[in-house]
Amino acid sequence: MVPMQSVRVIHLAADDVSLVLACFAHDLPLVLHWGARITATDDDLLAFALAEQRPGLDDVSDLPYRPSVLPEHSRGWFGRPGLSAHRAGAGWASSFRVDTVVVDGTSVSEGVIQTGAASVTVEAQDEQSAIQLRTEIDLTATGLLRIRAGVRNEAREGSPLEVEDLSVALPVPTRATEIVDFSGRWAHERQPQRHPVVRGMHARPSRRGRTGLDATTVMLAGTPGFSSDAGEVWMFHVGFSGDHEHALERGDGTLAFRGGELLLPGEIRLAPGEEYTGPWVYGSHGEGWDSASARFHAFLRGVSRSAKRDRPVTLNVWEAVYFAQDSATLIDLAERGAALGVERFVLDDGWFRGRSDDRAGLGDWSPDPAAWPEGLRPLADRVRELGMEFGLWVEPEMINEDSDLARAHPDWILRAREELPARYRFQQVLDLTQPEAFTHILETLDALIRDIGVSYLKWDHNRDLVAAGHPATGAPAVHAQTRALYRLLDELRARHTDLEIESCASGGGRVDLGILERTDRIHPSDSHDPIDRFEILRGTGLLVPPEMMGSHVASAVSSVTGRSSDLHFRCAVAFLGHFGIEWDIRDLSDAEQTELAAWIARFRRHRRLIQTGRTVGGGESDPWAPSMRGVVAEDRSEALYTIVTPRSTPDTLARIRFGGVDPGRRYRLTASVPDTLGPPWQIPDWLRAPRSRRRRRSCSGVPGRPAVDGRVGVPHLPSGASRGRSPPRGGRVVNGAAARRDAALLPPMGWNSWDCFGSSVTEEEVVRNAEFLAAHLATYGWDTVVVDIQWYESDPGHHDYREVSQPELDEWGRPLPAVSRFPSAAGGSFRPLADRIHALGLRFGVHMMRGVPRAAARAATSRARCAWGHLREHRGSRERVPMEPGQLRRGHGFGRRSGVLRLARGAVRRVGRRLHQARRRAVSPGADGGDRRVLASDRSQRTADGTEPLAGKAAVDRARGVPAQPRAAVADLGRFLGRVAAGARAVPARRAVGAVPAARGVGGCRHAAVRADRHPRPCRA
Template sequence: MNQIITVGEAPFALNLRLHEAGMPEIIALGDAVEAHEPLAAITRASRINGMDEAVPSNVILPTGGMGFFGWPAITGHRQGRDFLLDFSDWKMLQTGNRTRLSARDTVAQIAIQIEIASHAGGVISMASRLTNEGSLPYQLDRCMAGTFRLPAGQAWIEHFTGSWGREFQTRREKLGTALWVQENRRGRTSHDRPPMLFVESGGLKLGLTLAWSSNHQIAVDCADDGARLVHLGALFEPGECLLGPGDTYESPRAYAGADVASLHAFVREELLDWPGKAMKPRPVTLNTWEGNYFDHKLDALKAQASAAAELGIERFVLDDGWFGRRDDDTSSLGDWDIDPRKYPSGLKPLVDHVTGLGMEFGIWFEPEMINPNSELFRAYPDWSLQAEGRPLLLSRNQLVLDLTRPEVSDYIFNKMHAVLSTHDISYIKWDMNRDLTHAAGRDGRARTDAQIRAVYALMDSIRAAHPDVEIESCASGGGRVDYGVLARTHRVWASDCTDALERLEIQRGISRFLPPEIIGSHVSAVPNHQTGRRHSLSFRAIVAMAYHFGVELNPLEMTDGERAEMAGFIEAHKRLRPVLHESGANFFCEPLDGRYLWGAASEEKIVLFIAQATQAVSEQPAPLRLPEKLRTIGGAWRITNKMPDHPAFIRIHDDQRRLLAGEISFSLDAAISGGLPLPMMMPESALLLELDREDD
């Protein structure tokens, strides 16, 4: 058997060869290889002291011990035996965009399925299934979702690190021949090691990510011939995945895209499941957290809602503090009943006031958590994840509910359903504010993998019961941002840090994998609550405008001038939303001398956001070169609008003034090749430019 399979289409296709025994061999990832191509069918021999029978090393989900000596993507055993796996008799089934490969190991009595799919935008995904066909339990220690191959050559990897308030910090490093591994054990996607990276080698650059919101493992292994295999999958705690006779493990799904545009197209066109099956314009949002914290006073909140409506805000989200006796973060998680002290007539008066102003009403939940100081914990102290004999480790004064227990999940669903079904609520801010520790069930076994599957099931149940309600994924900011949770939600909160200067790098990082319209970005008060910095309103607004735009402050505390300025930015955002969120032609450029550039383009309008983070080093700023991808638009253009009217330029020449005033027309090719000669900007300032096509 020497069958060649192609999944996807050029210029981004996965080409495989099936052998009678052994894992599917990856011939190439990129242009399609025709089945009649003779070079693709040649089997390569190993060196003299290698295996007598050729054992391909560039395979999907390699297993060890049978002639492959690299990093095994699947490992396990049955009471110390059956630790070798050698699958054979491969079968293929192709249905639409999906190809399913299946085989069995008759000695170990394990069956495998690998599903490979091509997706919108030029993205390829993989997922695996392993079934125990034996009569004894099988301890599965590792089962990666998929493997992607890069050709030999000098290799680079870009990945993300960070912490609370400083997520998605991009790091780039050169790969050697040693194994590169990233492991996350926090029980959520994490702030410091999200499962997202770019790997580049031999002229091919892949964006890779795992659709999984819990522990994960990514390994980049160098094969004997210099090619690199990238494996992505869930990470199990010891003994966590024990397959009984007939049991099946189903992995999450791993994705690979050729570039940022491909990944954005997949998220927009296939991953997101919008109410009504189509995205409506992203409502400008006011979130009450930084404006109120736990201080909920009905009349004050109504007044804030009225002021928000006057600004043009379209969604009002009531954050933490409306339930139980929640006056700070030490109590009441799990007690999802409306606080009668703060809301003696319930939430309906506030909800009716907000919706009567023409805004949507949203509400905050943290469904997965419980405070020891809560009625729920006092009634059911065993409902949290805990390991017998170990201390209950608190984080942010809270524990994690064991949602793998049906009675716990049902309780939380019923509490949420009671609030949602009795109020006109369009939006949930679903928060999750701690990492998992001592994540064991009543039987003492690890429950990390099962816990996230139970969270997904709870989200699915809420979506099914309330199909018109959108959900935001928040986890201490950007601690749960991945394609797994995004299959069930509609927006992410990139960071609890609303400082515009910090947001430049946070948003640049997260935008590599997510389109801007689902990334929440809010204008907050000065001084900033996380950093103490003071920034102009224009800087704060322009840094946030391209994304899912919002406000994180009390509008009653703004001056009349600030409210007028804020209303102007909101009006501009609404006017530009079709270009920013629907054109699909978003771009994000690498910072140059402290200057950030991002934006979006249609055939008739280009929107540029320019922010100067730090003092420039150069005597004159380099001309602002627009991205190469815009060259296909072509034509003559001129600047038709800038915000603010009086930007923070250090010095400006009369020619530059004329350019910004729209008196000079220029070709788009010139703006790409030579750049726009803009003036130098003050540090921590920003500028929005609108370019319109000249009439023919």
Template sequence: MVKKPVQTNSAASERYVHLQSAKTSIVLMMQPAPAIVYWGKKIDAEAPLSGALFDLPVGQARLDVAIPLALIPEQGRGDFGSPGIEGHRNGKDWAPVFEVISVTATLSCATITMSDPRAGLEVCSRLSLDEDTDVLTLSHKLTNTGTTEYALQRLALTLPVNDDFIDLISLHGRWSHEFHQQRLSFKHGGYVQENRRGRTSHEYFPGLIALQKDTNELRGDLIGMHLGWSGNHRVQAQVKSDGRRYLQAEALLAPGEVSIAPGESFSTPELFAVFSAEGLNGIMQRFHQFVRHQILDFPQPKLRPVHFNTWEGIYFDHEPHRIMEMATAVARLGVERFIVDDGWFTDRDDDTCALGDWQVDKRKYPEGFKPVIDHINQLGMEFGLWVEPEMVCKNSALYRAHPEWMLGMDELGYQQPAGRSQFLLDLQNPEAFDYLLSSLDSLMTEYNIGYLKWDMNRELVQSAHQGHAAYHGQTLALYRLIDALREKHPYVEIESCASGGGRVDFEVLKRTHRFWTSDCNDALERQTIQRGMQLFFPPEVMGSHIGPRLSHTTRRCHDMSLRGITALFGHMGAELDPQGLEDSELRAFSKYIALHKQYRPLLHSGTSFILPSVDPGTHIYGVMDESVVLLAVVQLTMPEHALGQRLKMPILSGDKSYRVEVVDVPAAFNKTMKHLPVWIEKTQVVNGDQLSQIGLSLPVMDPESAMLLSFTVES
């Protein structure tokens, strides 16, 4: 779409900027400080804006003027909430008050420059409203216009939310238990969530959703936001005493970590946010399309290949002949990308040693990787390799040669705790950076490696570069390392893994292509993990593998239909030792891989949705396009009632008819009922309005079971 200057009425032209997208309007008031005064359904940009709409009363026993809820709240202006900026210059210039000096705007973008010459600071705020998906991108850049260094403590991104958004949804977790949702009351006070682990973290995803009390998956107003940042962060939601509410997000800086020299600048990570009047599905679908069109950068257009990873099959026991036998076996199942996991490099016989020595182990691979890769390629599969470049073990040739490359303050006599017997390399050290880039470049130049599983298996403790805190700098250096490697090898795809879902965010996704969602392959756990992750990320970047019957993280056993259907709605892979499985289990793997391939174009480009369920132990979700709906019904726990609930399909078109087909059911399905609903045993054609308003009676299902349905438009 061609950009054009925003149209405002002449009386308010110096005060308001009106941004628009497909379904959303954002009105910015410029004076006395830039603030979003409306964010919601699209309104007419041609109609004059009345200033009376935004004139606030001033109560007794308060300051004598109304204080705006600004993009950068300022204590110096009288905002008593969380400031948008904190810092000082030798104890001074600690409470700046910025004045607008320039504004440039188009139909969907605004750049606002503000200055406080007394404090020697200038801020440039950029807002961009994606015209197709309604997603807002916000960032600030702070420039030191003074003559001495400015010590920055905080630079936060602040967004107002509606007064009737009295609930919050946040995502919490831990290793193998990521992306669990909690819904909180948001009436008074606030909610603060901090991550200091040096990566995005399993514990606290940097995102929040503010919503009306009655908002569900299908209806209600809400705003969702996500900070695109792979390091320490703080996100919070606050209710002011006057009832106004806001969300705030920032990179969490350690003491002394950022000092801005005269003439230099500091930029925030980007904050991504979206308003929807169409419930949780509305923000989920908008984020999915935004990621597909504005974040993802696949090297070449192709279907997402089905993965096989060797980890649960061989662990550290690498033997080329056995690996080639595994490759032959999984190729028959339909696998398209074969990844050799940890244990391939010099002297790596367990997880206590050798990280950093990124050369192929000649004891295990006397002829190098070439025979293995050639065999895999001849079977029609792409070869991928596990790496963990940021890490080093003290029991490694690299550490013995360069102990000074380790991230930390050991040279001062401190001893940080190990994590999985490993530590981090200082990526801001140019020699360490160049060594890693050269090592990875050499591997990828010598061998036909199309894919890297980039892991990161510990948190940062006492992270320091030359004695100064280095969490923020380490994160930026990681981005530079990945970018430099991709510049040398533009066709490689990279998976972001950090003991599973410990580094999942939009910024790292700009330079990677897939997430390992969780180290937990237990299908029951994955149902909740993937449901939370899909609020922000589309299925094609969500690594979702069919695991073995016995989960190695929970020790639970599950029927193949639950494992297969759970893995179906992501980027599918398989974790198994094919040489140790019965033929029936291998056939089942092959069946679900084929089913995924059948629906893959729909799964990875269609519109995802979640349907509300009367039974909290039932998940109902799917993906659709104009011609077909693929729907999963998953019973997590024992059903609350003796009869199944009615499956109503309000997402269908009322003026069309649909062919209702059962694609897959649990093996023990017939044992739960004496009589099956007729639509399960025989394909039916039903009017969409009837499916929406009346619905189908669901069968009685065992706990921890799943079924798959399709609804196809009848011509």
């Protein structure tokens, strides 16, 4: 057992993440915990550390070894070692001894240190091998972990130190049993693949000299079934733009991410005093990958110097003109773009000498005199006159053999053999490791930027590195070439502080934090087909925030796939990104110009939210559900979603979950482009756009806007709003903004006494059901208990209504709770029962009939003319409220096909005001009974003029001598029934809010919706 004083424990905590490191004696640090934030005393952490010293077994060493952040073979680790290095084949079994551990400049010699976000530096020596090891571990303020290691040759003479591999390890708990990583190809990048964790190494190497079109940008491990918003997830990324590897290694009781640079033979040979430092390797933890992804986004937004600037709408002319460039055409495109609202104009490939196709010209970075006799300055000036920035395409790392530069400097082409490597796109790779070549490119680009006034470079890289060696020696050059690229970008940005750079590499072939720390956005893919692009953006977005992903609208027929798509579909897919156009806009029809300009204006209105909000992926577990991407404001006050159904599905109506919103708030949902749903007859009423003359009102009182419940994340439809209509499918989209924290609240979810107990429920039965609700369902939002109709009847005698009510009334003609059923109401109030329900953390409501009880009418009380009976405008309304129901459930008792009496509009408004002043809500249940007859009992209503018409089927009315009500009364009720209280909506109170029937509209069938008392498991919409 190692003595306690020889253990150094470091606990870093930031956001909701904790990292606990331990150094036993002089051993390298190991990770005790990386995951959810923990709270522990110093003694707890010391005990936790000592518990890691496990007993040995027959097949392990006498001193059992837990792998550190740099596992060592010499300590008994039989997996992949962290360092593979030697001197002419000797000194390869390194064994390091820690000298110093420093936390934010403070040395830690023993004991425990607990702090927030911090940097830890550990220095160790292997004196026999003459190697110094330096390990840096950072936890950022947003909970992102990063780690890197470096070695130094401490020998004074002798053979160089050859480093073959230096990779770090980030352990994760073995409860992470599934992996998600990505693969792909050109124009189809970052396609997810999921598989189980198995013993051994799951490795994803990339040897393309860049990140790679088929490479995984991130690797995820998580608990079974983890998704965007569910399950515990660990995300891993190697931030390097050259050869690299992501891996997950499962050993004996261990599981760890492994990652670092892939080194070619002889690539790192350290002379005495020289050192090599590997790339930063990043780790992120979260509940669902949206949470883990948010840490990467926050990091990139923190290092990006353009993060605070609004992302300008971009017009790239590549797919408009390709290589056929001339001044008149480009100026025409610029003018048309400016008229649409474009803010940045980018001249793509084809502007430089000899560039009539892709076979020649790379390396000769001056305007082609045939196409640009006056140079590019006139075009750039015209672009700026139009109020736009001017951008230019370059590919500085590449060279065509058919170019003046290649003919003058054939020795500047990377090659490992005498013959040149195989051509890719008719080009070779320029050796930036040679000082002369590096300086030539730097000064050429500097002059272009300065002389033309370039504010934006689209920096392309259109081939992999094959047999990339130094021309003079043939030694491998991928590592040095990547580092030279970083230096070139850093120097250009230092000289031109306002310059923005886009990283493009055959589309999305170079996407990593190494390049993104030096550029302002990436080109995710050469495919603008919205069907493919949606998934590409979703996969890329796990690492890259939306404003750093170029998202362009191209022509109706994709140049890559040949598929056709509507303009609104293409715009909606491109919307949640850095929006732009890559299309010959000279061919736009008037309608297309109008629509595209509207989308540009829409993006400009919402771009601050897009570039500052948190990205959510929907997390749909149903593979046939519509696909969704969204951004949610940092304070969760608003959100923006794009929903796409890219293919036909077997389900006509799949539920959509709006992730990321606040469970404690209600949101108002706006379909900002409702026409994209499909033909008009397929668009639900609640998603129709409000019209200037005929304004459709939802029951929330907002034109055409249903609300969204943050608990379940689905729109709550007004009663009868959706009549069996299907959701978008086959490439249709919904693009909506949920906003307004002051949106009207929705009817609550909970338990209602009617279905199980009818009018006979007792206080004991109410309390028992409330206790069950509080114990099992309240955490899901089912938090309301309602005592339904005829609680004032002492003995109804049966489950249903008592046909002729004989309640006990107070002096105002109001019914009192039946003491025989509700003993605590002996004082004439539900207050004791309400207090008992409130003590359970629930809300309490009672059913209130609209109208005056017949007994009150017979007694000719002074308040008989009130159209709303119990809910008095003055004293009566105030006296009802102290009974403390948090909700008043207002019934009207009409079947779906019954007649409807005319209501007094003024009475409706007055009641609404009184309820609002008393901070109470009313819920209208709508028609309870389909075809149920409505009899002349306590359901009768007294109108404002004192008459007492009946409502029911025509036959019932005639039998009782009641005159038929005019059809206009139906319209009156529809207009005013939903506004009893400010913003209250006419949704049946017993329905599970958010449970939309799979085949029928909300109002289509009485029994279509889930009910709390019949389904104790809440509906997860």
